[in-house]
Amino acid sequence: MSTATATAPTAAEPRRAPRPRADALRNRERIIAAAREMFVEEGAMVPLDEIARRAGIGNATLYRHFPDRAELITSVVLAVMERVAVAAETAAAEESDAFAALRRFVYAAADERIGALCPMLSEGFERNLPELEASRDRLDGAVTDLMARARRSGQLRDDVAVGDLMVALSQLTRPLPGTACPNIDQFVRRHLQLFLDGLQAPARSELPGTAATLQDLSQMQPSAVG
Amino acid sequence: MSTATATAPTAAEPRRAPRPRADALRNRERIIAAAREMFVEEGAMVPLDEIARRAGIGNATLYRHFPDRAELITSVVLAVMERVAVAAETAAAEESDAFAALRRFVYAAADERIGALCPMLSEGFERNLPELEASRDRLDGAVTDLMARARRSGQLRDDVAVGDLMVALSQLTRPLPGTACPNIDQFVRRHLQLFLDGLQAPARSELPGTAATLQDLSQMQPSAVG
């Protein structure tokens, strides 16, 4: 990326990414914010024109920034993942009790609408982009640390891994398409808490199957569909 | 279902429902079965023509049986709800241990693809149809019984209600649209087990909000959307 010299292009580099314009950047952020909201509220299939309208821009501008829906979804996923990773790191840093930190992260992730990440498990989603893998690894690392600490303190059962937490968390907070009823949130909190209780040590049961990391999830290939 | 008596036309009602033909009934069942499969595999927005094709009938035939998508969804929800209610009753009848019965129901509901019920929470879904309410009450009653019994035996925490279980169950087993990866099932089992562990008494935390019945969920009105 040559970030150091990026702002001073020499004659040897003729016109290479000549500094993104301020309003373009602002538009890009607006689009991602609008898309995140609408993905959460309406599902990943909302008309892109609606997103553009919510972002207050023309439809073609959206296409300039994100050539197709996949690109937009990827960018939203990236943005959410970053925010959730930050939440995990913040929880670890600011909470002294290990399980309290885990709980705080879970609620923070819900607030960040982590359910918006679920399109990344869909068919056709490109899981292997470098940026995405980097962000995923960052999130994975932060949550792994949170869980390891809780496990060391004897509060988290041994037989669960990051994948268990993240997928259940995503599913439990997943938005109902077409349902923008705010009441649902209070129920989600209860489900999360019950799930957290189930995560506590000592384990009250033996889990079927095996634990999974985020990488495992990323590797899962969707089966062919007729 | 009780179709035998319900449709028997008396002499006083001249031809109100002129006897559904055998093949028509078979078609109706085929459509519902195909729709349930495809809702689970592809989401509730699959093209109706695809459902018709999977059911092996013409598209217009589908419309004869179900005038629009909502009708079809309602019928599928009804069918699933019936099957899940039966599963609850069976679990109660055949399992001696109260929490084992609850667990068996949870897994049976997962097998019945209870996640396909989630469209009933969507905007535009008509929750107040008599048939639907009857079926919902039956399911509610059966699960309430299961939970009451488990609570009486001291195995289920006091602060949870049917709505908590059913919504979380639906969410955790909810299919990923466009993702037909079978691996996901093994993870779902783990999540359900962890959730069940969180349901056990003694309660390991104090739940936020209040417990909800299925009736409460049905009353929730989706907020207006621009």
Add this chain to the structure above:
Amino acid sequence: MSTATATAPTAAEPRRAPRPRADALRNRERIIAAAREMFVEEGAMVPLDEIARRAGIGNATLYRHFPDRAELITSVVLAVMERVAVAAETAAAEESDAFAALRRFVYAAADERIGALCPMLSEGFERNLPELEASRDRLDGAVTDLMARARRSGQLRDDVAVGDLMVALSQLTRPLPGTACPNIDQFVRRHLQLFLDGLQAPARSELPGTAATLQDLSQMQPSAVG
């Protein structure tokens, strides 16, 4: 195609092309006719909606018959090629003088708007469809015969082949996109006549390059485009 038994499907063939409906066939013909006119008048890039409107049908109906523009172009090319082949055979049958037959064919082809065939030389046009090859071979055979006869009678120069005639004929009669000026036709007649005069024996010059058949033209692959 099993045309003989097509109207009486046995139980052994469950629903295989259950007889095309009369109005569907009529629509198909209307679309092809409208498309041919508009391709000739406006070029191959006319909006398909315009074709549908000219054909007096809805736009989606056009897509039911021809899934994309390529399919439609292929069908139009086929139809024109058939008509032109018939014209060649008719000219051969009804004209006693060999060169007169050739001339009659050339003018008939112009009247059939053979210039509408030119899209078949465009990039992305699928040249290798069986039906297309059959039609092309029929046309090639008919014109080859016409030319052979004229050559035997000493009226046609030896160094020209079917490809020379057909491509020049297509180009000279090619419609000007956006130009529906009828005056142009009288000029086209002059050009065709001049070209025919150039085809007469004895040859007034030595032609560069080599003669080409229609097959040769079909084999030409368009080079990659940046």
Add this chain to the structure above:
Amino acid sequence: MSTATATAPTAAEPRRAPRPRADALRNRERIIAAAREMFVEEGAMVPLDEIARRAGIGNATLYRHFPDRAELITSVVLAVMERVAVAAETAAAEESDAFAALRRFVYAAADERIGALCPMLSEGFERNLPELEASRDRLDGAVTDLMARARRSGQLRDDVAVGDLMVALSQLTRPLPGTACPNIDQFVRRHLQLFLDGLQAPARSELPGTAATLQDLSQMQPSAVG
């Protein structure tokens, strides 16, 4: 072009055209060159952004020089017409035999991609611009001279005029849109030669219709289109 004197601002005309900057002129030429190439390769409907990119400039710069596609086409037509006129004059000057000069011109025009002139016959093309008429007259004059000389020498038939030659020449060399197959050129040479043979005296037939000048062609108004 006579740019030197035409744009020299006198003291009486205060800054009517404030001296075109060197790089602006260079850009203008680049655009025309790029447009000519792409019109020939891809047809007159290529996206203007593509032309700008091929020319190595921004899209808005193209619009500064040519407010719309029509202006650009006009300029390209002008440029090509100039080059073809020069070719005609050169052929007349350097070739002693009259018909050889005509033949040389025909091939030179093909090399100059005279087929790129065909948009000038399209609907919406503004034929009556002074510059265009001047250029057209120059070309007309040069070709008329060539033909007159060949006619005087008894090598060119009497019943053809400039319009016959130029339109046929344009059509026969016209590029196939989307087809950049180089093989076609060898065939074009054959067609041109055959056409030239048809032009030779003595006339082998009587031509239908009447001969046309370039002016006649310019006068032809496209008929109204639905």
Add this chain to the structure above:
DNA sequence: TATGAATGAGGGTTCATTCAT
């Protein structure tokens, strides 16, 4: 002036729904 970005209008295509056989 040259440029990247923004935009609205329009074309291609799909899909829920209706029609006619």
Add this chain to the structure above:
DNA sequence: TATGAATGAACCCTCATTCAT
């Protein structure tokens, strides 16, 4: 009744053109 066909509305996307840097 069951069906293939027809339809228009809506979505995605492109492109000519304008705006702001």
